[in-house]
Amino acid sequence: NLQGQPAGGGAGRLPTRLEGYKEFAWGHDELRPISKSYSEWFGLGLTLIDALDTMWILGLKEEFEEARAWVSTELSFNRNVDVNLFESTIRILGGLLSTYHLTGDSLFLDKAKDIGSRLMPAFKTPSKIPYSDVNIGKGTAHPPRWTSDSTVAEVTSIQLEFRELTRLTQDPQYQVTTGRRSREHGGGVHQLEGKLDGLVPMFINTNSGECVCLCDYLQAVEGVKKNLLQKSSPGGLTFVGESHTDSSDHLVCFLPGTLALGAHNGLPADHMDLAKELMETCYQMYVQMETGLSPEIVHFNMHQGSIRDIDVKLADRHNLRPETVESLFYLYRFTNDQKYQQWGWEILQRHKRVAWSAAASVVQVRAQTCNGAV
Numbered sequence: 001n002l003q004g005q006p007a008g009g010g011a012g013r014l015p016t017r018l019e020g021y022k023e024f025a026w027g028h029d030e031l032r033p034i035s036k037s038y039s040e041w042f043g044l045g046l047t048l049i050d051a052l053d054t055m056w057i058l059g060l061k062e063e064f065e066e067a068r069a070w071v072s073t074e075l076s077f078n079r080n081v082d083v084n085l086f087e088s089t090i091r092i093l094g095g096l097l098s099t100y101h102l103t104g105d106s107l108f109l110d111k112a113k114d115i116g117s118r119l120m121p122a123f124k125t126p127s128k129i130p131y132s133d134v135n136i137g138k139g140t141a142h143p144p145r146w147t148s149d150s151t152v153a154e155v156t157s158i159q160l161e162f163r164e165l166t167r168l169t170q171d172p173q174y175q176v177t178t179g180r181r182s183r184e185h186g187g188g189v190h191q192l193e194g195k196l197d198g199l200v201p202m203f204i205n206t207n208s209g210e211c212v213c214l215c216d217y218l219q220a221v222e223g224v225k226k227n228l229l230q231k232s233s234p235g236g237l238t239f240v241g242e243s244h245t246d247s248s249d250h251l252v253c254f255l256p257g258t259l260a261l262g263a264h265n266g267l268p269a270d271h272m273d274l275a276k277e278l279m280e281t282c283y284q285m286y287v288q289m290e291t292g293l294s295p296e297i298v299h300f301n302m303h304q305g306s307i308r309d310i311d312v313k314l315a316d317r318h319n320l321r322p323e324t325v326e327s328l329f330y331l332y333r334f335t336n337d338q339k340y341q342q343w344g345w346e347i348l349q350r351h352k353r354v355a356w357s358a359a360a361s362v363v364q365v366r367a368q369t370c371n372g373a374v
Helices: 016-024 046-050 052-057 061-073 085-103 106-123 159-169 173-184 214-227 250-264 270-287 323-335 338-351
Strands: 030-032 037-039 082-084 133-135 140-142 149-151 203-205 229-231 238-240 247-249 297-300
Touching: 016 030, 030 046, 046 052, 046 061, 046 085, 052 061, 052 085, 061 106, 082 085, 085 106, 085 133, 085 159, 106 133, 106 140, 106 159, 106 173, 159 173, 214 229, 214 250, 238 250, 238 270, 247 250, 250 270, 250 323, 270 323, 270 338, 323 338
Parallel strands: none
Antiparallel strands: 030 037, 082 133, 133 140, 149 203, 229 238, 247 297
16 A cells, blocks of 8 residues: 555654755755765765656646756756766666656656766677676776786676666667677676576676576576575574574575565465565564664574574664565565555654654664663
8 A cells, every 4th residue: 555554553754855965065966964965876866856756646746847847958868977886777767767757857857868878988898798897988997906807796686777778778788788798698697607506796897798587587596495595593593694604684584575576477385485584583683682773784693592592783773774674575465465555654653753854864762871871
C-alpha cells in the first residue's frame, strides 16, 4: 500500500525529511546534517535525482515540481568530472528512467539519454568489460587508481538501465555496447580463475568478461548454500557470511529480495524459504540494536553459550542503506504476509528519528555507555 501505512502505524510527516536537504544542500550530492552543509561526490545532485521517483510515488507533488525545475534548468552533464560508472548508472540513469516511466515527462528521458551517451566510453576496452570511472565531459575512461581491475558486482549489474534506454529511444548502441561482452567472449565470469561452486571472485580484468546468466545464478545460489550459509547462536539466525568469517554486510540484505523474485518467477521454491530465513535475520540486525537501526557490518556469534546473536565493532556502527527495506517490499508483495509491511514501517519510523537529515549516514546505531548509563 503506497498511499497508507500498516495498521496501527501513525501517520508521519514525510516532507520534513526533505527540508534539511532543501535548505542546506539543494542541488548538491549529499547533505551533512551536523555541520548543516553539503558534500560533493560527482557534483550532479545525486540525492535530488535519486529521490525523484520516491517523491512522486509518495505524493510529494510540490517537492517533486521543485526538483523537476532544478533538473530542467540546472542539471548539466557537460562537466569535466570523473564519475563512477556503476553509481552513475543506478543513481542518475536509473533515477531518471524510473521517473520518466512514472510521469511520462520527456524531460527525464532526454536527460537519461544524455548521461547514458556520456557513460559509453567506459566500454571501450578489449573485452567490453567497462572501466570503473568515466569523465563525462572529456569522454575518457579509466580504471580506479588503486587497481587495474573492475568489480564483478558492478560490471554485471548495469545492463538493465542501458537495455531500457535502448528500448525507449530505439537507439541500439546502449544495449549492444553493454551486452556485447556476453556475445563475443566465451570465458569471463563463467571461467574466472578462483570460481568455486558458482561463486566468483570480487574483481575481473577488463581484458575478458561475460555477463552472468540463469545457469550461473542457480549455481551461485547452490554455492552460497554450500559455502557461505551459517547459523548464529543462541537464536539460530541464518546468515550469509563472507568466506571463512562470521561477518556479514548490510549490503547482503539485497539477497532475500533477489531470491524471492526468482522463486516468484518459477525458480526453485526453496529459494523462497531461504529468502524468508534471511529476511528474518536482516530484520533482527535492526531490532537487536539499542537504536533499532542496523549497523553497516555485523559479526554473528556461532559458539554455544553466546548471550546475543550479533556483535558490532566500533568502526561499523553506521548505516543508512536501503537493502533490507527493498527486500521487505518484495517479500510482502509476493507472500501477502503483513509482517513484512509492518517491519518496513518500523524501520521507516526509526530512520525518521534522525533529526531532519535527508541523506546522512546514521552514526552510532548502537548506544554508547558512560559510567554505566546509556
